[in-house]
Amino acid sequence: MGQKRSTFLFSALCFGMAFLYIPMLLLIIYSFNYSKIVPVWGGWSLRWYKVLFESEEVWSALTLSLKIAVMNATFATLLGTLAGLALVRFGRFKGRTLFSGMITAPLVMPEVITGLSLLLLFITMAELIGWPGERGITTITIAHITFSMAYVAVIIQSRLAGMAQDLEEAAMDLGSKPIRVLVDITLPLLAPGMVAGWLLAFTLSLDDLVIASFVTGPGANTLPILIYSRIRLGLRPDINALATIIIVVVTIGVIIAGYLMLRQQKQRERDMQMAAQEVVKLDA
Amino acid sequence: MSQQADNQDRPWLDPDAEPFIKVQGVTKKFGPFTAVDNVDLQIYRGELFCLLGGSGCGKTTLLRMLAGFETPTSGTIYIDGAEMSQVPPYERPVNMMFQSYALFPHMTVEQNVAYGLKRDGVAKADIAMRVSEMLKMVELTPFSKRKPHQLSGGQRQRVALARALVKQPKVLLLDEPLGALDKRLREQTQFELMNIQDQLGITFVVVTHDQEEAMTLSTRIAVMDEGRFVQIGTPTEIYESPDTRFVADFIGSANMFEGRIVENGADHVVVRVSDPRIEFFIDHGMSIKEGTKVWIAVRPEKIKISKNAPTESGANQIQGTVLGVGYLGNLSTYRVQAGSAKVVDVTHPNQSRPKGDRHAVDWDDQVYLSWDPSSAVVLTK
Numbered sequence: 061m062g063q064k065r066s067t068f069l070f071s072a073l074c075f076g077m078a079f080l081y082i083p084m085l086l087l088i089i090y091s092f093n094y095s096k097i098v099p100v101w102g103g104w105s106l107r108w109y110k111v112l113f114e115s116e117e118v119w120s121a122l123t124l125s126l127k128i129a130v131m132n133a134t135f136a137t138l139l140g141t142l143a144g145l146a147l148v149r150f151g152r153f154k155g156r157t158l159f160s161g162m163i164t165a166p167l168v169m170p171e172v173i174t175g176l177s178l179l180l181l182f183i184t185m186a187e188l189i190g191w192p193g194e195r196g197i198t199t200i201t202i203a204h205i206t207f208s209m210a211y212v213a214v215i216i217q218s219r220l221a222g223m224a225q226d227l228e229e230a231a232m233d234l235g236s237k238p239i240r241v242l243v244d245i246t247l248p249l250l251a252p253g254m255v256a257g258w259l260l261a262f263t264l265s266l267d268d269l270v271i272a273s274f275v276t277g278p279g280a281n282t283l284p285i286l287i288y289s290r291i292r293l294g295l296r297p298d299i300n301a302l303a304t305i306i307i308v309v310v311t312i313g314v315i316i317a318g319y320l321m322l323r324q325q326k327q328r329e330r331d332m333q334m335a336a337q338e339v340v341k342l343d344a
Numbered sequence: 345m346s347q348q349a350d351n352q353d354r355p356w357l358d359p360d361a362e363p364f365i366k367v368q369g370v371t372k373k374f375g376p377f378t379a380v381d382n383v384d385l386q387i388y389r390g391e392l393f394c395l396l397g398g399s400g401c402g403k404t405t406l407l408r409m410l411a412g413f414e415t416p417t418s419g420t421i422y423i424d425g426a427e428m429s430q431v432p433p434y435e436r437p438v439n440m441m442f443q444s445y446a447l448f449p450h451m452t453v454e455q456n457v458a459y460g461l462k463r464d465g466v467a468k469a470d471i472a473m474r475v476s477e478m479l480k481m482v483e484l485t486p487f488s489k490r491k492p493h494q495l496s497g498g499q500r501q502r503v504a505l506a507r508a509l510v511k512q513p514k515v516l517l518l519d520e521p522l523g524a525l526d527k528r529l530r531e532q533t534q535f536e537l538m539n540i541q542d543q544l545g546i547t548f549v550v551v552t553h554d555q556e557e558a559m560t561l562s563t564r565i566a567v568m569d570e571g572r573f574v575q576i577g578t579p580t581e582i583y584e585s586p587d588t589r590f591v592a593d594f595i596g597s598a599n600m601f602e603g604r605i606v607e608n609g610a611d612h613v614v615v616r617v618s619d620p621r622i623e624f625f626i627d628h629g630m631s632i633k634e635g636t637k638v639w640i641a642v643r644p645e646k647i648k649i650s651k652n653a654p655t656e657s658g659a660n661q662i663q664g665t666v667l668g669v670g671y672l673g674n675l676s677t678y679r680v681q682a683g684s685a686k687v688v689d690v691t692h693p694n695q696s697r698p699k700g701d702r703h704a705v706d707w708d709d710q711v712y713l714s715w716d717p718s719s720a721v722v723l724t725k
Contacts, residue, residue: 229413230446232433234460234511244459248450331494339496 084307091300098295108301118302121286125266128197128282132204133262137254139205140212140261145246147213148220149228164214166207175274178203182275195277203275204265211264212257219253220246354578355388356564362425364389364547365410365515370419370429372405379405381571382419392541392548394558397568398594403551406568407517410549411440424514434463439513443520445504447492453479453503454488460511478506481540498529505537509544518550522557534560555595559583567591588725589639598641599688605636613722614659615640620683625659627717632724639723644689646719649678649705654714661714664688666707676703680711688713 091109095102112118146153147160166174182192182199192199227249231241247254269284276285287303290296355361363386372380380402387393395403408414409421412433421428428436439460447456457478461471479485482502492500501524508516521537522530538561541548552558558565559579566576567590575587586592589600601624603617608630615624615638624640632638654661664682671694678690690713698704705711 224444224446226442226444226446227448229411229433230440230442230507231448231459232413233411233438233440234507235434235463237432237434240463245448328493331491335494335496335499339498 087300088304088307090297091304093297093300096297098297098300108297109305111298112301112305115298117281117286118283118298121281121283124197124280125283128201128204129262129265131201132208132265133258135201135205136208136212136261137258140209140257141216141250141254143209143213144216144220145242147217149225149246163210166210167214169207171207171268171270172274174207175203175271178206178271179274195275196280199275199277200272200280200282203271204261204268207271208261208264211260212254215257215260216250216253219250223249354563355391356386361388363387363422364391364424365549366420366422367406367410368420368422370406370409370416370421372402372409372414373417378571380409380416383571383573385566385573385576387547387549389547390545391563392538392550392561394550394552394562394565395568396552396555396558396565396595398553401568402571403553403568404519407440407519407549407551410515411438411517412436437514438517439508439511439515440517441504441508441519441521443523445492445500445524447500447503447507449492452489452491453484453495456492456503457507457510460507464511474510478510482506497524497526498533501525501533505540509540509546512544513546515547515549518548520552520554521550522554523552530557537561559595567594569594585721586641586723589641589723592641592721592723596643597689598643599647601640601642601686603638603640605630605632605634605638608632608634612717615722620662620664620686622662623659624720625717626720626722630722632722636724641721641723642715642719644677644691647688647690647713647715649680649690649692650712650714651705651709653712660717660720661712662688663710663712666705666709666711669703669705669707671703676705678705678711680713682713 090098092104092106093100093102094105094107143163147156147163178199182195186192227245228241231245232238236244267284268282269288272282273285273288276282281289287299290299365385365387367383367385369382369384370380371378371382383406395406397403405414409416409429410423412428412431412435416429419429423436423438448459451459454475457475458471461474466474476485476488479488482505484499484502484506487495487499492503495503501521505521518537522533525533534557537548550558550561552561562579564576564578565582567574567582569590575582575591577585582591582595586595586598592598592600601617601622603615603624605613606616606623607614610629612628613626613630613632615626616622617624617640662682664680666678667681667687668679670677673694675691675693678692680688680690682688692705696704
């Protein structure tokens with residue numbers, strides 16, 4: 061019985077892993093394919109990497125995407141943190157429930173609708189006040205901020221809720237005015253949440269195709285828009301190369317983050333064990 | 345003159361003494377719930393005052409109002425003559441030690457203790473000196489560069505104490521200061537706390553639910569229930585002369601008998617109890633009408649237990665059967681069936697060693713219980 065179940069679990073694991081990783085593996089392999097027609101094997105080669113690096117279009121799309129992602133992440137973290145603070149720490153103000161409901165709406169709203177409504181807003185604004193005159197990097201950034209801010213607010217909210225309020229009260233008791241408490245205590249303790257929020261906002265922005273294609277204008281192609289428009293004309297080997305590079309970068313990032321987190325946790329455990337052992341020694 | 349000298353340690357008895365903390369008609373409501381209900385309280389300089397009560401009795405809310413984290417719905421609070429109820433916590437001459445200690449996890453022990461002084465704009469050299477002095481007092485000098493998570497529970501407690509004391513507040517508020525420590529550390533810390541209070545002469549207000557802690561620490565105790573004070577007094581007063589059945593039962597344990605006043609003399613009162621059928625003779629007069637329903641409380645350790653009948657028969661004694669013996673080493677507790685339904689608890693110090701396994705009083709023994717006329721307390725509510 062036990063044997064049977066473990067075979068079942070093992071095969072389920074294998075299928076799951078295969079389903080997740082075989083497509084990526086294929087992509088990586090085909091990125092080294094010499095042949096111009098993707099599914100036909102033409103031998104190992106770095107040809108498409110060379111094509112990719114020589115392509116002006118890809119580079120400018122990548123720069124645009126990174127620019128938007130950084131701006132978006134920074135502003136979304138700022139606004140999302142403020143929203144989270146307002147929701148958790150400012151007590152019960154009028155309309156709090158409405159506010160907390162509305163701030164999470166972008167999380168559940170279909171992207172198509174968010175994109176469409178933002179496009180309508182930009183067009184109306186251009187008609188009325190003449191800004192934004194041209195859609196592009198600014199409109200995409202604004203659009204991204206609106207939805208990634210909601211994610212940041214949720215992260216900050218949950219971190220704040222888990223953070224005991226007595227630390228802030230203690231600071232106030234020791235003579236800090238509320239703004240000082242925010243700078244000295246709340247923000248340093250929120251820092252990990254803000255970093256997580258920034259990274260999430262960055263990723264969301266880098267990843268977004270739907271909203272960006274609604275609000276973009278002539279000439280402003282983000283990386284996802286570029287990839288999608290090229291793929292529409294059929295599979296292309298240089299896009300495989302680009303995807304492989306992205307996979308490698310992400311993998312390295314995840315490994316570094318995981319290593320740092322593990323090290324920090326181990327250090328913490330060691331510290332706590334040391335403190336406990338000292339007490340035992342003193343008692344003896 | 346002599347009256348004043350007598351009351352130096354007991355300012356609450358001196359009618360001319362000015363209270364240091366004055367709480368007047370303070371009520372705190374959270375929505376429909378009244379946490380603190382129109383209380384008055386005077387605490388004097390240098391006292392170690394305990395607010396004692398079960399959970400939800402309003403003691404913590406009252407403490408938080410003293411600290412400034414809550415504003416009273418109505419009423420006023422004076423600290424050292426200044427009206428405080430609308431003053432924010434960062435402007436009060438008061439510091440608090442939190443139940444959770446609330447140490448800043450991103451600062452070292454030193455930085456934690458220095459924080460309050462820094463906010464007050466004390467000169468750097470002064471800060472360093474006062475922090476190291478304070479750390480020396482709580483014996484944490486070797487740990488000054490550590491972060492809170494690198495400390496044991498007892499050490500964290502001392503950092504919290506040092507941080508709250510370093511600003512030399514007029515009043516130190518302590519929320520369950522020993523609650524998170526194990527029993528041995530508690531007892532040790534308890535005396536340390538009293539020493540520090542004695543050294544610095546700062547007024548301490550302690551919130552606790554632990555009656556033992558309150559009894560050993562405090563100059564006076566206020567027993568709270570449902571947002572009101574049930575009784576305020578010294579530990580001895582609270583224990584030996586409780587005002588109500590609630591206090592008698594909450595502090596220590598008490599055998600409670602329900603009866604009626606049958607005789608009310610100038611220097612004595614007699615109370616007749618129906619179950620078990622006994623008469624209590626109390627050796628002081630009371631202003632109660634005959635026939636009034638009262639309760640008698642007798643502490644278990646005030647009852648004598650013996651297998652021999654007392655030489656005189658009469659009031660303040662009953663006969664019973666031992667239902668159970670709890671041998672605790674230094675003392676034994678006995679449960680004695682006295683009336684048809686009444687079980688009386690008696691504790692007795694084990695002053696002589698039992699012979700072999702035979703105890704002087706054992707299961708199923710017929711025993712006589714008796715007590716002094718001054719031991720029983722008459723309660724009217």
